[in-house]
Amino acid sequence: MQxxxxxxxxxxxxxxxxxxxxxxxxxxxxxxxxxxxxxDALMDQVAERARSMxxxxxxxxxxxxxxxxxxxxxxxxxxxxxxSESAVWRDESLFEVQLFHPGFLYTRPVRIHVVEDGQIExxxxxxxxxxxxxPAAHLEGRIPxxxxxAGFRVHYPLNRAEYADEFLVFLGASYFRVVGRDQGYGLxxxxxxxxxxSSNGEEFPEFREFWLIQPxxxxxxxxxxxxxxxxxxxxxxxxxVIPGRDVVMEVDARLFARSDVRKLGVAPLTSMFAYGETTxxxxxxxxxxxxxxxxxxxRTARDEWIWRPLSNPRRLRITSLxxxxxxxxxxxxxxxxxxxxxxxxxxxxxRPSKWVEPLDGDWGSGGVELVEIPTPSxxxxxxxxxxxxxxxFRAGQERHFRYRVSTLTDRHNDQRxxxxxxxxxxxxxxxxxxxxxxxxxxxxxxxxxxxxxEGLDISQPVEAELTSSTGEVRNLMVQRLPDGNTWRxxxxxxxxxxxxxxxxxxxxxxxRRLTETWSYVWYPDxxx
Numbered sequence: 001m002q003x004x005x006x007x008x009x010x011x012x013x014x015x016x017x018x019x020x021x022x023x024x025x026x027x028x029x030x031x032x033x034x035x036x037x038x039x040d041a042l043m044d045q046v047a048e049r050a051r052s053m054x055x056x057x058x059x060x061x062x063x064x065x066x067x068x069x070x071x072x073x074x075x076x077x078x079x080x081x082x083x084s085e086s087a088v089w090r091d092e093s094l095f096e097v098q099l100f101h102p103g104f105l106y107t108r109p110v111r112i113h114v115v116e117d118g119q120i121e122x123x124x125x126x127x128x129x130x131x132x133x134x135p136a137a138h139l140e141g142r143i144p145x146x147x148x149x150a151g152f153r154v155h156y157p158l159n160r161a162e163y164a165d166e167f168l169v170f171l172g173a174s175y176f177r178v179v180g181r182d183q184g185y186g187l188x189x190x191x192x193x194x195x196x197x198s199s200n201g202e203e204f205p206e207f208r209e210f211w212l213i214q215p216x217x218x219x220x221x222x223x224x225x226x227x228x229x230x231x232x233x234x235x236x237x238x239x240x241v242i243p244g245r246d247v248v249m250e251v252d253a254r255l256f257a258r259s260d261v262r263k264l265g266v267a268p269l270t271s272m273f274a275y276g277e278t279t280x281x282x283x284x285x286x287x288x289x290x291x292x293x294x295x296x297x298x299r300t301a302r303d304e305w306i307w308r309p310l311s312n313p314r315r316l317r318i319t320s321l322x323x324x325x326x327x328x329x330x331x332x333x334x335x336x337x338x339x340x341x342x343x344x345x346x347x348x349x350x351r352p353s354k355w356v357e358p359l360d361g362d363w364g365s366g367g368v369e370l371v372e373i374p375t376p377s378x379x380x381x382x383x384x385x386x387x388x389x390x391x392x393f394r395a396g397q398e399r400h401f402r403y404r405v406s407t408l409t410d411r412h413n414d415q416r417x418x419x420x421x422x423x424x425x426x427x428x429x430x431x432x433x434x435x436x437x438x439x440x441x442x443x444x445x446x447x448x449x450x451x452x453x454e455g456l457d458i459s460q461p462v463e464a465e466l467t468s469s470t471g472e473v474r475n476l477m478v479q480r481l482p483d484g485n486t487w488r489x490x491x492x493x494x495x496x497x498x499x500x501x502x503x504x505x506x507x508x509x510x511x512r513r514l515t516e517t518w519s520y521v522w523y524p525d526x527x528x
Contacts, residue, residue: 039213039223039238042115046211046227047236047254051398054234054256061108061208061229068142069103077104079136086129087155088114093215094157095222096164099123100150100171101130109148111209120211125149152210154222156243167243173204174228175270179352180407181245186271186292186351187331189405191228191237191253193265193386197318197371200262205230207237220244233257233393249405250359254398261393265369265386267356267403269331271310274378277423278311280526287342290378292351293331295420296385297412297516298368301325305516307420310383313372314526319502320367320388321519329368330355331385334410334421346378352407356387360402365390418451418507418515421486425522428492437494440524445490447481448507448515454485462509464489469502471495478507495524 063070080101084090088097102109112123127143151171155164158181169177174191194203209227221242228235238252251267271293275282282288296308300323308321310331321329332353335341341348366389373382393399411419428443429436456462458480466476472494479488487507495501505518 039225042211042213043225043236043238043252046225050227050229050234050236050254051256053229054258058229058231058258061206063107065102065107065109065147066142066144068139069147070107072103072136074104076135077101079132079134080139081131081133083129083131088123088212089214093217094164094220095215096155097152097212098155098166099129099152102148102150106150106172108206110151110207112149112152113209113211115211115213123149152212154241156222158243167247168222168241170207170210170224170226173206178241178247178249178405178407180243180247182350183352183407183409184347184350186333186348187354187383188270188381189249189354190268190270191226192230192233192235192255193268193384194230194232194261195263196265196268196369196384196386197316197373198263203230203232205233205235228255232259232261247407251401251403251405253361253401253403255393255400257393257395257397257399259395263388264393264399265384265388266363266401267405268384268386269354269356270381271331271383271385272375272378272381273310273312273372273383274375275312276310278309278425278520280425289335289341289348290343290346291333291348293333293353293383294335295332296321296329296368296370297332297355298323298329299327299412299414301327303327305415305417306519307516308370308519309420309423310370311372311526312382313374313523314528315374317372317521317523318369319521320369322365322367324365325363326358326366326368326387328355328357328412329385329387330408330412331383332408332410334419336410353409355406355408355412357404357406358387358401359404361400362389362391363387363401415516416451417513418448418453418487420446420516420518421449422447423518423520439527440495442493442495442522443490444493444503444522445488446505446518447486447488449486452509452512452514453487453507456480456487456509460509462487462507462514464491464505464507466491466503466505468493470499471501493522495522498524500524 082098090096113120125147132139153166154168155166158165158167167179175188177185177188192205196202205228207226208229211225213223215222224239226237233255235255240250242248274290276289276291295310298306298321333351336349338349369388371384375382423446425442425444427439428441462478464478474492476491500521500523502521507515
C-alpha cells in the first residue's frame with residue numbers, strides 16, 4: 001500500500017507539472033520578504049489592464065477549436081471526464097479545482113492561472129488530463145495540445161468531511177453557478193448583462209482570463225479574479241467565496257466603457273420557469289410544477305419587501321421595480337415540498353434561491369428589471385433579473401459595484417413580515433350562476449403566512465390594501481384560513497379591455513403593515 005500511495009503521489013506531481021506548464025510572472029508582495037500574494041495588488045493590475053483594453057477597439061476572441069470539438073453534441077461532450085487525480089491543489093487545500101474541456105457550446109477557451117508562492121502560473125492544457133469515454137471515445141488521440149480550457153469547477157467538503165463536493169462552476173461567457181449544503185444546481189449568476197431583451201440584440205460579456213489564488217491548507221475562503229471583455233466594455237472582477245450551508249460570494253466589479261451602453265444589467269440572475277401557480281392552462285404532464293425559481297423578491301430602500309411571482313408568458317414581458325439605493329433582490333424557489341413537483345430526477349424542491357445585496361459603489365437610482373421569455377421547454381432558461389441604473393454608462397466612463405451574492409432556500413433571514421405562500425387565479429364566475437360573466441373577469445386569491453399573522457385571532461380587523469393600474473376591482477375581502485396561521489385576500493377583476501393590470505397588495509392591522517407586497521401583472525391576452 002505504501003508503494004501504491006507513493007506511485008499515486010508521483011503521478012499527481014507529474015500531472016501537476018503538466019498542468020502548470022505556462023509562463024511564470026512575478027507578483028508584488030504585501031511586505032518586503034513576505035512570500036504571500038497581495039490579492040488587492042493583483043486586482044489593481046487586472047483592473048488597469050481592463051482600463052487599457054477599453055481604450056482600444058474590441059478584438060473578437062479567436063475560435064481555433066478543431067471541427068471535431070465544435071460539432072460535439074450534448075451526450076458526447078458530457079462523456080469527456082476530467083481526471084480527478086489531476087485536480088489543482090488536491091491534497092494541499094480544502095479546495096480543489098477541476099477543469100472543463102472545450103467543445104459543444106463552449107468554443108472559446110479561457111486562460112486560467114493559479115497564484116502560488118508569489119508567482120502566477122498559467123495552466124497548460126493536455127489531453128492526458130481527460131478521459132474520453134463512450135460517445136466521446138472517437139476523440140482519443142485527436143485533440144491538439146494547445147486546445148485550452150472552457151472553464152473550471154471548485155470542490156470543497158461541503159456536506160461530508162471526507163468528500164469534496166462540487167459547489168462552484170465558471171463555464172461559458174460570464175456565467176457561474178453555485179450551490180450550498182444539500183442543494184442542487186438551478187439558477188445561474190452572471191458577471192454582467194448588456195441590452196437584454198432589446199431590439200438590437202443582447203451582448204454577452206465574457207470572462208476571458210481567471211486567476212485562482214491558492215488558499216492556505218485549512219482556509220475556508222477562496223479568491224478568484226477575472227478579466228471581462230465585450231464589444232461595449234471591459235471589466236475586472238474579484239470573487240471572495242465562502243462555502244457553507246449558504247454559499248456567500250462577495251463581488252467587486254470595476255467596469256470600463258468602450259462605447260455607450262444602452263442598458264447595463266448589474267448582478268444578473270438567470271433562471272427557468274416553465275409552469276406553476278401562475279399558469280392559466282397547465283401542460284399535459286404528470287408534474288404539478290416545473291421551475292427553478294417561482295418568484296422575484298426585492299427589498300427597497302424604504303425596507304418594503306416586494307414579491308412578484310414568475311410566469312411563462314405568451315410573449316416577451318419586461319417589468320421594472322423602480323428604486324434608489326436598493327437593499328437587495330433575488331430569485332427564489334419558495335416551495336420546497338417534493339409533492340409540489342413530484343420529479344425524482346430534477347428535484348426542483350432542492351434548487352437554491354439567490355440573493356443580491358448591494359454593498360458599495362455606483363448603484364444610485366434605477367430599477368430591478370425582470371425579463372420573462374416564452375419557452376416551450378424546461379431546458380431553456382427564460383427568466384432574467386438584474387439591476388439597471390438610470391444613468392447611462394457612457395464611453396470612457398468607469399463604474400464600480402460591490403455586492404454580495406448568497407444562496408438561500410425559501411426565505412431571507414432578515415424578512416420579518418409575513419410572506420406570500422400561495423396565489424391562485426381563475427374565472428370569476430359563481431358556480432351555478434345563470435348569467436355568468438365573460439371569461440375575462442378573473443378571480444384572484446393570495447395567501448399570506450408568517451410574521452405577525454402567526455396565531456392572530458380571527459377577530460382582529462386585518463385589512464387588504466390593494467391597487468390596480470387598470471380595470472375595476474370588486475369583492476375585495478380578507479379571511480383567516482382553517483390552519484389558524486394563514487390569511488387570504490381575494491378579489492375579482494373586471495379588466496379594461498386588453499390593457500394589463502398591475503396589482504400591489506398587502507395586509508395591514510390598524511396602522512401597521514403585516515406582510516410583504518404582492519406585486520403581479522395580469523395580461524388579459526394570456527387567456528387565448
